[in-house]
Amino acid sequence: MQSSQKTHRTSRLAVAASLIAGLALAPAAAHAHGAMEEPLSRIYLCYKEDPEKLKGSYDGVPAGAPPCVDLVAMSGTQPLYDWTEVNRFDANGQHKKVAKDGQLCSAGRDKYKGLDQRRADWPTTRVSPDANGKYTFRFHATTPHAVKYFRFYVTRDGWKPTDELRWRDLELFATVKNIEAKSDPKQSYGQYYNMTVKMPEGKTGRRLIFAVWQRSDSPEAFYSCSDVRIQSPKSATSAAADAPTWDEAGRAVARNDLPAGTTVTFRVFDAKGGDVDRISLKLTGETGASAQWPFVLAKKVNGATDAFRIGVEGDDEAIAPEKSATENRVWRSSQFDGYSYVIDVDTP
Structure with a gap:
């Protein structure tokens, strides 16, 4: 009996030791306090891309958004x-002092x-104001605090994501006070500040929205950068107002050169998963190069379907394909919500 009890004790100690070791090896989880969810902030975007997958690549192609x-x-x-936790404990309203030019998105923290990378390939979120020109920002607060202001x-105008972000590049357009976080029954944890x-x-067009949350019960403040494409208000009566807007739906990535005779097919499905369209391209020795076939496929897709576009968004919001293995993205029209696509590659 004594031997059995000793064995059980030893077993329990071993289990406890393994759990402690496992906790030591696991990445530390965030305990507070929140991030901008609509429009998606840079930090929340990258977290949703899966931190562990972002460490690797497949055949040299990044497993996620390049930034x-x-x-x-x-x-x-x-x-x-x-x-x-993109925050500063010592802010106390002195935001220009703690988050200096070129370091706004990181809150001045190494x-x-x-988050301060100056590059044009940060994924964007579409911001569509309503008929009154209003939009509802949504901040996911894992730990709500008393709000002094957002x-x-x-x-x-004229600022580009490849430029350094400075305070003089920003224009204040809204301040929200006296707001409390509320729960969302559709979400499993945390609360939300919804601010219209x-x-x-x-x-309008490609912009960056910078947000500051200053607590009233502490000097602590939180900072957020969201890359956006702002649309004209829905009340516009011009023909342009009826034109579709485009949301990023994925990337058209060439992981390697493809041999002559390969058929690449862009398949389109409706909201119920039914086949809608098949756009096929047979490659030659020249068009099979990794920097070439996404470009050729994009030109054919863009001329054959209204549901999707393939290419890179320019400053004027126009989407045009580029000769690149990794830069082209797939965009879905707002008039085809729920539609999806697959790119099939059939080598000879």
Whole structure:
């Protein structure tokens, strides 16, 4: 009996030791406090891309949005597990002092420096104001705090995501006070600050929205950068108002060169999964190059279906294909919500 009890004790100790070791090896989880969910902030976007997958690649092609892959290469995965903590404990309203020019998205913290990357391939979120020019921002608060204010800024005309982000590049367009977080029965944890504000007039197209959350019960403040494409208000009566808008639906990536005779097919499905369209392209020795066939496929798809476009979005919101193995993205029309696609590759 004594031998049996000793064995059980030893077993329990071994289990406890293994659990402790496992906790030591696992990435630390974020305990507080939140991030902008609509429009999606850079930190929350990269977290949703899966920090562990972002560490690798497949046949040399990044397994996620390139800026997020590079962020992990620069700083590891821990900043993404701490996606709710792009903050400064010493802010106390002195935001220009703690988050200096060129470091706004990281809140001046080296840990989050990957958020300050100056590049044009940050994925964007479509912002569509209603008929009154208003839009509802949604901040996911894993730990709500007393709010002194939320401030919203938009980049000035002429600013580009490849430029350094400076305070003088931002224009304040809304301040929200006296707001409390509320639960959402559709979500499993945390609460939400939903803030409907008037969007700035004339500020459409590719922009960056910078948000500051200053607590009233502490000097602590939180900072957020969201890459967006702002649409004209839905009340516009011009023909342009009826034109479709485009949301990113994926990437058209060439993982390697394809041999002559390969057939690449872009298949379109409706909201119920039914086949809608098949756009096929037979490759030659020239068009099979990895930097070539996504471009050729894009030109054919763009001329054959209204549901999708393939290419890179320009400053004027036009989508045009590029000769690149990794840069082209797939965009879905707002008039075809629920539609999906698959790119099939059939080698000879």
